[in-house]
Amino acid sequence: MSQPSPGQAELASALRLALLRTARRLRSQRVNTAVTLSQLSALATVCKCGPLSAGEIAAIERVQPPSMTKILASLESAGWVQRSSHPDDRRQSIIEITPAGRDLLAEETRARDEWLAKRLVEFSAEDLRKLGEAVEVLDRLGSE
Amino acid sequence: MSQPSPGQAELASALRLALLRTARRLRSQRVNTAVTLSQLSALATVCKCGPLSAGEIAAIERVQPPSMTKILASLESAGWVQRSSHPDDRRQSIIEITPAGRDLLAEETRARDEWLAKRLVEFSAEDLRKLGEAVEVLDRLGSE
DNA sequence: TATTGTTATACTCTATAACTATA
DNA sequence: TATAGTTATAGAGTATAACAATA
CATH class of the missing domain: 1.20.5 (Single alpha-helices involved in coiled-coils or other helix-helix interfaces)
Structure with a gap:
């Protein structure tokens, strides 16, 4: 190197x-004061990557386990995720998104993207191409 | 539109x-536990944009005035910025970077960039081009 | 013993509301 | 009255250390 x-x-x-x-x-x-960006991000991960343990979500979101404990507690008390017991390991629980969570995610994603998209319409096609190309690189940078 | x-x-x-x-x-x-990223960002603005009032720095950094009050208080007590009185308006003070602030900024910027630059060396020239092109667009997106 | 997750605690970052001093 | 800035307060976001339960 x-x-x-x-x-x-x-x-x-x-x-x-x-x-x-x-x-x-x-x-x-x-947009909606009931949910924060970090909660939304975790919810998006649970939605996209299917049922997961708390540790797995923390690893994907790149936060420490205690941080995810707090995020999951708030998501669960709001009814946006639910836990079930792991069949083989009683230390873990399996976390999945609920129908209400899916609704909230869709609505919030749309509202938040609208704010960003409204700014993007003021950018040139060339600017948008540059942003689009960079997104994939940023993803790798943020998750390696 | x-x-x-x-x-x-x-x-x-x-x-x-x-x-x-x-x-x-x-x-x-x-890197250095003595300075946070927000403090460093404000310090970079004061260094780059010359002597400024607190309100001007808050506007450039896109934070509310009370947030900047806290950041500036920490920068001043550490000796990285200094205040002088505004010639015409006694409500304002003029804030500028000190030599110690310049040293701190140079050192911290180097150390923090090293972490990022180390990851960037693993990326292809094509990836770096994409990131470089996006930086200017992101700057506009973040400061409009 | 090692691993998974939680609780306790603390610090950063930022905001809104209320206030002070000056214009 | 209006403006620049500060103080008081609170909530989001995150971490480390210590702990409990289970493997």
């Missing part, structure tokens, strides 16, 4: 500041 | 999740 080049260090610096500010705006953009 | 197209809604959704996770990882990557 080579050392970071000067160009990479500059890119890293610019990317870090750009991501901080954009994420700050996305997080503050609360 | 047109309505968001289906393609824009999908891009918005994918971008939102990618940004959340990547930003989460960047924020948790603490």
Whole structure:
């Protein structure tokens, strides 16, 4: 593995500041005050990746187990996920999304995306192409 | 102005999740426990945009004035910024970076970028091009 | 002993509401 | 009255350390 080049260090610096500010705006953009962005993200993972244990969700979301405990407690008390016992290991429980959770996820995703999409319509086709190409790279950067 | 197209809604959704996770990882990557990412971001703004009032920094950083009050208080008590009185308006003070602040900023930026740059070396030239092109678009998205 | 998850605790980050000082 | 900034307070988000239950 080579050392970071000067160009990479500059890119890293610019990317870090750009991501901080954009994420700050996305997080503050609360649509429904009943659910937060972190809860929504965990709910999206449970919906997409099927029934999972708490540890598995924490690993996918890249947070520590105690953080996920809190998120899951709030999702469960709101009725958006439900737990069942693991057949072989009584330490674990299996967490899955409920129909109400699916409804909430769909509605919130639509509302939050609308806020972002409204800003995106002001961007050129060229800008959108650049963002679209970067999403896949960012995904790898955020989950490695 | 047109309505968001289906393609824009999908891009918005994918971008939102990618940004959340990547930003989460960047924020948790603490190098020096003496300074936080938000403090560093404000310090970078004061360094780059010259002497500013508290309100101006808050506007550039896109946070509310009370949030900036806290950030500036910590930066000032650490000796990384200093205040002087505004010549015409005694409600305001003028905030500028100190030499110690400049040193801290250079050192911290280097250390934090190293973490990101180390990951970037594993990416292809094509990936880096995509990220580089997106940075400018993200900047506009985060500061509009 | 090792693993899974939770509880206890603390710190960062940010906001709104109420207030002070100045214009 | 209006504006710039601060103080008071609270909630979201996350972590580490210590613990309990189970494997």
